[in-house]
Amino acid sequence: MDVFTRLESEVRGYCRGWPTVFTTARGSTLRDENGRDFLDFFAGAGTLNYGHNDPALKQRLLDYLAADNIVHSLDMHTAAKRRFLERFDEIVLKPRGLDYKVQFPGPAGNHAVEAALKLARKYTGRETVVSFTNAFHGMTLGALAVTGNSMKRTGAGVPLGHGVTMPYDNYLDGRTPDFLLFETMLDDSGSGLDKPAAVIVETVQGEGGVNVASAEWLRGLAGVCERHGILLIVDDVQMGCGRTGAFFSFEDAGITPDIVCLSKSLSGFGLPFAITLMRRDLDVWEPGEHNGTFRGFNPAFVTAAGALEDHWADDGMAERTLAKGGLVRRALDEIALRHAGEIADVRGRGLVWGMETRDPRTASRICAEAFGRGLLMETSGPNDEVVKLLPPLTTTEDELARGLAILADSVAAVQAAGPKETGPKETGAAGARAAGGPGGAGAQAGPGARAAVHA
Structure with missing residues (x-):
């Protein structure tokens, strides 16, 4: 692996906790060049909700490319884009009564966030955006x-202004009523x-430690925004597309973000x-006012339309995700009960779960132990104190059971080994959170940073 060390920047992160060279993947399994298989409870940080190399989606993509169809188009009209827009409207928006315009801002989640922030400021003529403790937005x-992680913020190298941070749900351990400070x-x-x-919020803070906002808190936040004429932005980059059960993570709260x-x-x-989805009347952009070279990646339109057709034509995906989430929750609760001296809390929704350790170093050790046993997981939270489970939604119950058994054995092995001497933070957690994965060490914490509402 010398070529990686010699040529790749020191900013690399996940590979430090998973020291092998991966070659192939299918479903919930990756294989390395030594022929060893790993169960994937990471799913590309939430990018692979339907697993690796879904056969039906792969065939659609291969057929599209083989026919010399358009790959790059900026924002020109293409048949692939039309197909995606039609299917997204028919399968996602209309059944939920959502009348959003669709903007293609660029290829990554931070592009969607940047477009949302710029649009909110343009529409309102105001500058300040409110975010929340332990938030991560790109x-x-x-x-x-609008991100709470102090290490990431410092890396900007310039002052970061026009943002105000407010307490996330239960950040103050219930010592003050919700939104008392904000509304006052x-x-x-x-x-x-x-x-x-605007206010920007994650319904579940994945990188911040799997902190779960209650439906009541989210409704209260929407009410504050409505009373004061503030736009509500939901960052569903990681928790959308079914991760919490419903296609959008805010659906269960009964709110409609702007x-x-x-x-x-x-x-x-x-x-x-x-x-970036926006309320129809918010679409005040001038042509070309916000754009990007890769905002028209047609192969993604093809697979996105296929994923909607294959997985979201009915409620089956949401129901299966919630059922599997129940299995995960019960297994984690058993681990926490058996190892109460090591595990402080279990929290999550759907198929995103966190197991908080009492000593932040323990989470990294558990994930490293799990990697050695053939399971990929990462850590999250302000001090990398949370073992984070993010398996593909298509992971079978047998695979979940096998991965959870590996996790249980890993926790037991770490507890049996006893505490490690205090020293520099490990770059592990197979997790590479401390080594530079999104939302890693150095995030701003507070008295209630580790508290969350259970789903």
């Missing part, structure tokens, strides 16, 4: 300004808080693809 400057400051002309253009950011599993196949 690595570009606008997204970093909004009502007080002397508070120093300029009226915000703007929604989608990416990661949107293509269904791991191809770069992002969109």
